[in-house]
Amino acid sequence: MIGSLQVTIPAGCMNDCPFCVYRQHATRFRTEWQSNHERWTQEIAKRVRYAASRVAAIMITSHGEPTININYIRDVMGIINRVAPEMAHVEIQTSGVGLTEEKLDILYEAGIRVISLSVPALHEEDIIRIMRVPAKANYEPLNLVAMIREKGFVLRLSIAMTNWFDDYNIDYIMDLLVNVWKPSQASFKKLYGADNIATKVYDELLTEFKSRTRYRKLELLALGAWKYDADGIGVVWNDDCMVSEETADPRYLILQPDAKLYTRWDTKGSVIF
Numbered sequence: 001m002i003g004s005l006q007v008t009i010p011a012g013c014m015n016d017c018p019f020c021v022y023r024q025h026a027t028r029f030r031t032e033w034q035s036n037h038e039r040w041t042q043e044i045a046k047r048v049r050y051a052a053s054r055v056a057a058i059m060i061t062s063h064g065e066p067t068i069n070i071n072y073i074r075d076v077m078g079i080i081n082r083v084a085p086e087m088a089h090v091e092i093q094t095s096g097v098g099l100t101e102e103k104l105d106i107l108y109e110a111g112i113r114v115i116s117l118s119v120p121a122l123h124e125e126d127i128i129r130i131m132r133v134p135a136k137a138n139y140e141p142l143n144l145v146a147m148i149r150e151k152g153f154v155l156r157l158s159i160a161m162t163n164w165f166d167d168y169n170i171d172y173i174m175d176l177l178v179n180v181w182k183p184s185q186a187s188f189k190k191l192y193g194a195d196n197i198a199t200k201v202y203d204e205l206l207t208e209f210k211s212r213t214r215y216r217k218l219e220l221l222a223l224g225a226w227k228y229d230a231d232g233i234g235v236v237w238n239d240d241c242m243v244s245e246e247t248a249d250p251r252y253l254i255l256q257p258d259a260k261l262y263t264r265w266d267t268k269g270s271v272i273f
Contacts, residue, residue, distance in 0.1 A: 003221065003251050004059045005051040005087075007080075009072050010257040013064035015095055016132035019120060019160050019194040028063070031257035033072055043259035044076060045083045050261065050273075051253045052084035060092040060112065067092070067099050070106055077110035091116050093158060095131060097139045104151050115148045116156040116187075117141075121164035122176040130162060130197075145181060156185040165199040170208035178231045185234040206237050224251065 010031045013020075032040040058080065060066055060073060067073070073092070080087060091114030092107060107115075120130040124141050133139045148155050157177070165173065177186055188205075191198035199205075209215060215230040228235045250263035253272070264270035 002055045002249070002253055004057045004253075005048070005055045006059045006061050006252050006254045007076055008254065008256050009060060009062040009066035009069050009076075011062045011064040011066055011069040011072070013062075013068070013095075014097055014134055014137060015065065017095075017120065017130070017160075018132075019130075019162055019191050019197050029256040029258040029260075032259060033075070033257070037075075040259055041075075041079060044079050044255070047255050047259065047261045047273075048080055048084050048087075051255070052087055055087075055253055057089040057091065058087050059116070060090065062093075065095050065097060067094055067103050067107075070103055073112075074106060074110050077112065081111050088113075090114070091154075091156065093118060095133075096141060096144050097131070097133055097137050099144060101147060101151075104147065104153070108151060108153065112153075114154045114156055116158045117145065117148070117183075118158045118160060120160040120162040122159075122173065122181065123164075126164055130164065142180070145183070149182070154185065155183045156187065157181060157183045159186060159188050161188055161190055161199045161202050161205075162197050163199050165205065166201050170205050170212070173205070174209075174230060177233055183233060185236070186230075187236045187238055190239040202239070209235075209237070 008029075010029075010033070032043070060076075062069075077090070080090065088111075090112050092112050093116040096117050104115075119127050119141065121127050127133075127141055128139055145155055177183065188202075190202050209228075209230070212230075215228050215235070218227045218229050218234065221227055221236065225236050225238050252263065254262045254265060256262055261272040262268070262270045263272065
Protein backbone atom coordinates (compact mmCIF):
# COMPACT_ATOMS: atom_id res chain seq x y z
CA MET A 1 0.00 0.00 0.00
CA ILE A 2 1.31 3.45 -0.97
CA GLY A 3 1.19 6.10 1.75
CA SER A 4 -1.04 8.70 0.16
CA LEU A 5 -2.34 10.43 -2.93
CA GLN A 6 -1.02 13.98 -2.74
CA VAL A 7 -3.34 16.36 -4.58
CA THR A 8 -1.48 19.57 -5.43
CA ILE A 9 -3.61 22.72 -5.52
CA PRO A 10 -2.43 25.56 -7.80
CA ALA A 11 -2.12 28.57 -5.51
CA GLY A 12 0.21 31.37 -4.52
CA CYS A 13 1.33 32.05 -0.97
CA MET A 14 1.16 35.01 1.38
CA ASN A 15 4.08 33.75 3.48
CA ASP A 16 7.82 33.76 2.74
CA CYS A 17 9.05 30.66 4.55
CA PRO A 18 12.81 30.14 4.06
CA PHE A 19 12.40 26.40 4.68
CA CYS A 20 9.65 25.88 2.07
CA VAL A 21 10.26 22.50 0.43
CA TYR A 22 8.74 23.67 -2.84
CA ARG A 23 11.54 26.22 -3.24
CA GLN A 24 14.04 23.39 -3.40
CA HIS A 25 13.11 22.39 -6.94
CA ALA A 26 11.86 24.25 -9.99
CA THR A 27 9.33 21.74 -11.34
CA ARG A 28 6.12 23.58 -12.20
CA PHE A 29 2.89 22.42 -13.81
CA ARG A 30 0.18 24.18 -15.79
CA THR A 31 -3.46 23.50 -15.08
CA GLU A 32 -6.54 23.04 -17.24
CA TRP A 33 -8.91 23.73 -14.36
CA GLN A 34 -10.43 26.99 -15.61
CA SER A 35 -9.47 26.90 -19.30
CA ASN A 36 -11.12 23.50 -19.93
CA HIS A 37 -13.01 22.43 -16.82
CA GLU A 38 -14.84 19.50 -18.41
CA ARG A 39 -11.64 17.88 -19.70
CA TRP A 40 -9.85 18.60 -16.40
CA THR A 41 -12.69 16.89 -14.51
CA GLN A 42 -12.51 13.79 -16.69
CA GLU A 43 -8.74 13.49 -16.38
CA ILE A 44 -8.72 14.02 -12.60
CA ALA A 45 -11.45 11.39 -12.20
CA LYS A 46 -9.35 8.81 -14.11
CA ARG A 47 -6.34 9.37 -11.85
CA VAL A 48 -8.38 9.29 -8.66
CA ARG A 49 -9.93 5.95 -9.68
CA TYR A 50 -6.46 4.56 -10.42
CA ALA A 51 -5.08 5.75 -7.06
CA ALA A 52 -8.05 4.78 -4.87
CA SER A 53 -7.13 1.10 -4.55
CA ARG A 54 -3.42 1.83 -4.09
CA VAL A 55 -3.22 4.50 -1.38
CA ALA A 56 -4.10 4.67 2.29
CA ALA A 57 -5.15 8.33 2.39
CA ILE A 58 -5.48 11.56 0.43
CA MET A 59 -3.51 14.71 1.25
CA ILE A 60 -4.53 18.09 -0.16
CA THR A 61 -1.37 20.17 -0.52
CA SER A 62 0.09 22.91 -2.73
CA HIS A 63 3.19 24.65 -4.01
CA GLY A 64 1.81 27.61 -2.01
CA GLU A 65 -1.06 27.95 0.46
CA PRO A 66 -3.86 25.66 -0.79
CA THR A 67 -6.73 27.45 0.94
CA ILE A 68 -6.14 30.50 -1.27
CA ASN A 69 -7.77 28.44 -4.05
CA ILE A 70 -10.73 27.14 -2.08
CA ASN A 71 -12.81 26.67 -5.26
CA TYR A 72 -10.23 24.25 -6.75
CA ILE A 73 -10.29 22.28 -3.50
CA ARG A 74 -14.08 22.13 -3.58
CA ASP A 75 -14.08 20.96 -7.21
CA VAL A 76 -11.44 18.24 -6.75
CA MET A 77 -13.12 17.02 -3.56
CA GLY A 78 -16.39 16.75 -5.50
CA ILE A 79 -14.64 14.43 -7.95
CA ILE A 80 -13.07 12.36 -5.16
CA ASN A 81 -16.40 11.99 -3.35
CA ARG A 82 -18.09 10.91 -6.59
CA VAL A 83 -15.59 8.40 -8.00
CA ALA A 84 -13.89 7.14 -4.81
CA PRO A 85 -16.30 7.54 -1.89
CA GLU A 86 -14.38 4.84 -0.02
CA MET A 87 -11.46 7.28 0.39
CA ALA A 88 -12.73 8.71 3.66
CA HIS A 89 -9.31 9.70 5.06
CA VAL A 90 -8.73 13.10 3.47
CA GLU A 91 -6.58 15.79 5.07
CA ILE A 92 -5.24 19.17 4.06
CA GLN A 93 -1.79 20.58 4.77
CA THR A 94 -1.89 24.32 5.39
CA SER A 95 0.12 27.12 6.95
CA GLY A 96 -3.15 28.25 8.51
CA VAL A 97 -2.62 31.85 7.41
CA GLY A 98 -5.88 33.11 5.95
CA LEU A 99 -7.78 30.04 7.14
CA THR A 100 -11.08 31.51 8.31
CA GLU A 101 -14.12 29.99 9.97
CA GLU A 102 -15.94 30.17 6.62
CA LYS A 103 -13.16 28.27 4.85
CA LEU A 104 -13.09 25.64 7.60
CA ASP A 105 -16.82 25.11 7.09
CA ILE A 106 -16.26 24.68 3.33
CA LEU A 107 -13.47 22.15 3.92
CA TYR A 108 -15.62 20.17 6.35
CA GLU A 109 -18.59 20.19 3.99
CA ALA A 110 -16.32 18.99 1.18
CA GLY A 111 -15.35 15.92 3.21
CA ILE A 112 -11.98 16.88 4.69
CA ARG A 113 -11.62 15.72 8.29
CA VAL A 114 -7.94 16.26 9.17
CA ILE A 115 -6.20 19.64 9.25
CA SER A 116 -2.42 19.28 9.08
CA LEU A 117 -1.11 22.64 10.29
CA SER A 118 2.48 23.44 9.29
CA VAL A 119 4.58 25.16 11.94
CA PRO A 120 8.36 25.79 12.15
CA ALA A 121 8.40 26.37 15.93
CA LEU A 122 6.15 25.97 18.97
CA HIS A 123 6.06 29.58 20.19
CA GLU A 124 3.49 31.74 18.40
CA GLU A 125 5.76 34.75 17.90
CA ASP A 126 8.52 32.58 16.45
CA ILE A 127 6.15 30.86 14.02
CA ILE A 128 5.08 34.24 12.64
CA ARG A 129 8.69 35.48 12.48
CA ILE A 130 10.16 32.41 10.78
CA MET A 131 7.32 32.07 8.26
CA ARG A 132 7.49 35.83 7.60
CA VAL A 133 3.73 36.11 7.85
CA PRO A 134 2.47 39.53 6.68
CA ALA A 135 1.33 41.68 9.61
CA LYS A 136 -1.97 42.37 7.87
CA ALA A 137 -2.80 38.66 8.05
CA ASN A 138 -3.44 38.96 11.82
CA TYR A 139 -2.39 35.33 12.21
CA GLU A 140 -2.97 33.82 15.67
CA PRO A 141 -1.98 30.13 15.52
CA LEU A 142 -3.29 29.09 18.94
CA ASN A 143 -6.68 30.69 18.35
CA LEU A 144 -6.80 28.89 15.01
CA VAL A 145 -6.07 25.45 16.48
CA ALA A 146 -8.82 25.99 19.05
CA MET A 147 -11.26 26.78 16.24
CA ILE A 148 -10.09 23.74 14.23
CA ARG A 149 -10.86 21.48 17.20
CA GLU A 150 -14.22 23.17 17.81
CA LYS A 151 -15.22 22.53 14.20
CA GLY A 152 -14.71 18.79 14.69
CA PHE A 153 -11.50 18.28 12.70
CA VAL A 154 -8.63 16.07 13.76
CA LEU A 155 -5.68 18.43 14.32
CA ARG A 156 -2.24 17.34 13.18
CA LEU A 157 0.80 19.56 13.68
CA SER A 158 3.25 19.18 10.79
CA ILE A 159 6.41 20.43 12.48
CA ALA A 160 9.23 21.67 10.24
CA MET A 161 12.38 21.05 12.26
CA THR A 162 14.07 24.44 11.99
CA ASN A 163 16.95 25.69 14.12
CA TRP A 164 14.38 26.96 16.63
CA PHE A 165 14.55 23.44 18.08
CA ASP A 166 18.30 23.72 18.74
CA ASP A 167 17.59 25.50 22.05
CA TYR A 168 15.16 23.03 23.60
CA ASN A 169 15.13 19.44 24.86
CA ILE A 170 12.48 16.88 24.06
CA ASP A 171 10.72 17.22 27.42
CA TYR A 172 10.10 20.95 26.89
CA ILE A 173 8.93 20.34 23.32
CA MET A 174 6.54 17.59 24.34
CA ASP A 175 5.23 19.68 27.24
CA LEU A 176 4.28 22.42 24.74
CA LEU A 177 2.54 19.87 22.53
CA VAL A 178 0.59 18.22 25.33
CA ASN A 179 -0.38 21.27 27.38
CA VAL A 180 -0.45 24.19 24.90
CA TRP A 181 -1.12 22.98 21.35
CA LYS A 182 -3.04 19.80 22.22
CA PRO A 183 -3.06 18.19 18.75
CA SER A 184 -4.35 14.68 18.13
CA GLN A 185 -1.24 13.99 16.03
CA ALA A 186 2.18 15.54 15.42
CA SER A 187 4.74 14.87 12.70
CA PHE A 188 8.34 16.02 13.20
CA LYS A 189 9.78 16.59 9.72
CA LYS A 190 13.46 16.85 8.92
CA LEU A 191 13.94 19.73 6.48
CA TYR A 192 14.70 19.06 2.85
CA GLY A 193 17.34 21.24 1.14
CA ALA A 194 17.30 24.03 3.73
CA ASP A 195 20.51 23.42 5.70
CA ASN A 196 20.89 27.09 6.67
CA ILE A 197 17.74 27.00 8.80
CA ALA A 198 17.42 23.28 9.63
CA THR A 199 17.92 22.05 13.17
CA LYS A 200 21.29 20.51 13.94
CA VAL A 201 19.85 18.33 16.72
CA TYR A 202 17.18 16.30 14.90
CA ASP A 203 18.94 13.00 15.60
CA GLU A 204 19.60 13.94 19.25
CA LEU A 205 15.97 14.89 19.82
CA LEU A 206 14.80 11.65 18.21
CA THR A 207 17.17 9.66 20.45
CA GLU A 208 15.82 11.51 23.51
CA PHE A 209 12.26 10.82 22.39
CA LYS A 210 12.92 7.10 21.93
CA SER A 211 14.56 6.91 25.37
CA ARG A 212 11.33 7.92 27.11
CA THR A 213 9.91 4.53 28.01
CA ARG A 214 6.36 5.82 28.37
CA TYR A 215 6.26 6.56 24.61
CA ARG A 216 5.31 3.34 22.83
CA LYS A 217 5.26 2.26 19.21
CA LEU A 218 1.82 1.82 17.68
CA GLU A 219 2.33 0.86 14.03
CA LEU A 220 4.66 1.15 11.05
CA LEU A 221 3.07 3.52 8.56
CA ALA A 222 3.06 3.11 4.78
CA LEU A 223 5.51 6.03 4.48
CA GLY A 224 8.10 3.94 6.34
CA ALA A 225 8.04 5.71 9.73
CA TRP A 226 6.78 4.47 13.08
CA LYS A 227 3.84 6.08 14.81
CA TYR A 228 4.17 6.43 18.59
CA ASP A 229 1.71 7.11 21.37
CA ALA A 230 3.26 9.99 23.32
CA ASP A 231 1.06 11.09 26.22
CA GLY A 232 -2.04 10.59 24.09
CA ILE A 233 -0.65 12.24 20.93
CA GLY A 234 0.13 10.18 17.83
CA VAL A 235 3.72 11.18 16.99
CA VAL A 236 5.70 10.44 13.82
CA TRP A 237 9.32 11.33 13.04
CA ASN A 238 9.80 11.70 9.27
CA ASP A 239 13.38 12.19 8.08
CA ASP A 240 12.59 12.06 4.36
CA CYS A 241 9.25 13.76 3.74
CA MET A 242 10.15 14.73 0.16
CA VAL A 243 11.56 11.25 -0.67
CA SER A 244 15.03 12.54 -1.53
CA GLU A 245 16.50 9.03 -1.24
CA GLU A 246 16.00 6.26 -3.78
CA THR A 247 13.18 3.87 -2.89
CA ALA A 248 12.18 0.52 -4.36
CA ASP A 249 8.51 1.42 -4.32
CA PRO A 250 6.79 4.82 -4.51
CA ARG A 251 5.92 6.41 -1.19
CA TYR A 252 3.34 8.77 -2.69
CA LEU A 253 1.26 9.23 -5.77
CA ILE A 254 1.18 12.93 -6.64
CA LEU A 255 -1.69 14.42 -8.64
CA GLN A 256 -0.26 17.63 -10.05
CA PRO A 257 -2.29 20.56 -11.49
CA ASP A 258 -1.64 19.29 -15.03
CA ALA A 259 -4.00 16.40 -14.15
CA LYS A 260 -1.25 13.76 -14.38
CA LEU A 261 0.04 11.36 -11.73
CA TYR A 262 3.68 11.32 -10.61
CA THR A 263 5.69 9.40 -8.03
CA ARG A 264 8.29 12.10 -7.24
CA TRP A 265 8.05 15.79 -6.41
CA ASP A 266 11.19 16.95 -8.16
CA THR A 267 11.04 15.50 -11.66
CA LYS A 268 8.48 15.23 -14.43
CA GLY A 269 10.26 12.02 -15.41
CA SER A 270 8.34 10.24 -12.63
CA VAL A 271 5.03 10.58 -14.48
CA ILE A 272 2.79 7.48 -14.49
CA PHE A 273 0.09 8.72 -16.86
